[in-house]
Amino acid sequence: MLWAAAAVVALGFLIGVEVVARRYAGASGPITLQTRELILPPKPGPLYGGLALMMVVLTWRQRFIALGSAIAIDVVFVLGRWAAGVEVPEGQAFGNGALWVMLGCAVFAFVRRTGQERLLLLKGVGLGLLLVTGRKTGDAWLAITSQTRPTVLDPYVAMADHALGNPSWLVGRVVEASGSAGSLLLHFVYGELAVAAVVVALYQLRKVSAERRFPRHHLVRTFLLIGLLGPAFYMIFPVVGPVFAYGPGASGTGGVEWAVANLWPHTTPPVTLPHPVPYDGITPRNCMPSLHTAWATAIFIHTRKGPRTLRYAGTFWLVATLIATLGFGYHYGVDLVAGVVFALTTEMALRTFDRGWDRSGMRFVGWGTAVFSALLLSYRYLSMEMAEHRWVAGPLVLLALASVIYGYLRTTRKWASDVVPFPRQTRRPEAEAAAGPDAAPEAAPELV
Template sequence: MSLWATAGVVALGCLIALEVVARRSAGIPGPLTEQAKETIFAPKPGPLYGGLALMMVVLTWRQRFIAAGVAIGIDVVFALVRWAIDAEVADGHCFGNGALWVMLGYAVIALTRRSGRERVLLLKGVGLGLLLVMGRQTGDTWLLITSKTRPTVLDQYLATADHALGNPSWLMGRIIQATDPIGTWLLGVVYAQLAVAAIVVMLYQLRKVRTEGRFPRHHLVRTFLLIGLLGPGIYMLFPVVGPVFAYGPGASGTGGVQWAVANLWPHTPPPLSAPHPMPYDEITPRNCMPSLHTAWATAIFIHTRTGPRILRYAGTFWLVATLGATLGFGYHYGTDLVAGVVFALTIEAALRSFDRGWDRSGIRFVTYGAIVFVTLLVSYRYLPVEMAEHPWVCGPLLMLAMASVVYGYVSVTGLRQPTAAPARRQEAQPEPV
């Protein structure tokens, strides 16, 4: 069985397992059920057309125009039917069914009308698009599971440890309020459209797939999906809702201040005291530790380093703006961001080492990155008071730990893409997603 087929089987197994976990532990439908609904019902806002765009990298230009036209046509029909019967839509969003139907249709075409390398390439494209779409459903399911199965959160521990960094979320929150509405609007767009930025980079990296007849050895899709797959597991171990929910007004309908320690964010940093686990509602996701927005933005930054100048500038801007948004909107503590950078670099290095073959330097760095990440989590949980009482020591130590991982990553990889294997080897061992 090829590596692509193995990856497909593993992905399907993970989705089935998550479906079972969601129904048994949280009493909610899982990602397979939710995705099946979107073939007929109005889809949630998400990367359905982004998935279609990724799939189309394996098509000719004529086939791309046809696929896009068919998808839009199907969506127009669905929208007219919903309007005629006055059907409800998710957050006013009613487009995306067409993209899903076209991807599924090309899967059928690949199995029934194609053969040999053309079938394999088309199936890889369909799989890539569907993986991105299912990644959204998987993430949504995980967030619901965290809110249903983790009744207490550890925000007080991170808020205490954040004293060592100078309470950056409180500082950025005040800056955002001072620059409202321009700052709020700009960072809001960056934060909400992170997936769009990632898809742009993915399309650039995969632009030659059709002409070369193969995928590059390493690209952003794999890193993006693996971060989203592993991150929620840490959410379950370290449930945190974020400053705006634990120390501020929260969001409408989530319980807000009645669940918060106090209404302190962003004007009054929390007082230094012994932290305790605190109960929270069953609606708000526990999705702060580590900051996956930071991890994804870091991955985008890395993968734009080998692109043209405009892409490099865009990657840098998106990283800086994402860091500002995650803190300024009160969604994350500074400690989350430090962990998110380490998390992303460790995963990225592991994938690159897998591509080029594991060597001593790759093994050492991945091991080191994992140790630093675990050490950060343990320190946040068991030493937050000590960190807060000695900010001039612990703050620089946190930044030094992150900087050491950044330095190690650059030393090992040089921010270069792994060298592609010879064409003959590619035929014998299809490159992984």
């Protein structure tokens, strides 16, 4: 029933986003975008990543069949478009096959599987499709933010960022001086965050096929919940980022004609009374909080119990993501602080739910929510005070972040130490009499 309810809620949410995108943004929603990719060239996205997640429930023989079928279907589509003279944008040639195979497995589950085997296969298909559809939902939601929020609050965030020393301006100059090699590496890390998440998730789910069940908690759950809850704050706190609001813009959107001033990254903005400013109807308002930072934090957390190589990779991805978000001018420093707090709170909420609403977990979720709310309210209503008293406001912001990190570590370590042994089993008196006085004592069960 829980999985059925989740499926109904997810479908209702997708329909809602579809309606809102069409009505308020004049854009296609996630359902339309995903349906088109059954035939049309797919946009770059984690289609094969979704297929890889789905295949964790399959045997090795079934995996080879599924992957081979996806590649064969893609080859047919590529040859058909080539024969028809259809021009395909770069990077959009492959992916239809992965989507067809995932949908085919869903049909196969209903037609040829029953009971737990059907449920397991449908869970795998749902996991893969959620990753793919989540990307489409995000694209539709970003279009909604740009159309429904004509003004942005970047001047408030820029003033609050004075408390942290305007790190985006500092790191932006460092990245600019690092040359093309460093910039290309950071662009790769920033753009392929979903690939890193899929790699970590595949490691965590590697035993699903053998054990015929999913682990209680894994990265995909946190990743999806962050992506579900985070964009709501884009509507409450619309921010485009320093490269757009205080620079020339990027990726062909925005531009100096919409900027408050052309300052980034060489000149920090002066301390002046902030106010909402109008911005174009194209650039997404997707800065507060930094979900790239939140997702990278989740990846870091979920690699801590992996092998050394995975732990190093998780650390590298987090550090490189932080540098990229600041160095390319996509985020302010205070965005990143909010993103880390948001990620830790979301992660703990899921873990607390798994433990049956553990009291210590609920306390942390309450504290994390309070800190996150206080940060956003401070950025909006105390930004001028934060800029004028940066030597007080900056340490307070960092102290709030440190309190959340400390609380998360303390709670998870407490849970790790809460190992309660089973009580020692004793024989009933009649069993003792039957065994006789010389019988060996019954061994105590192993501790968990």
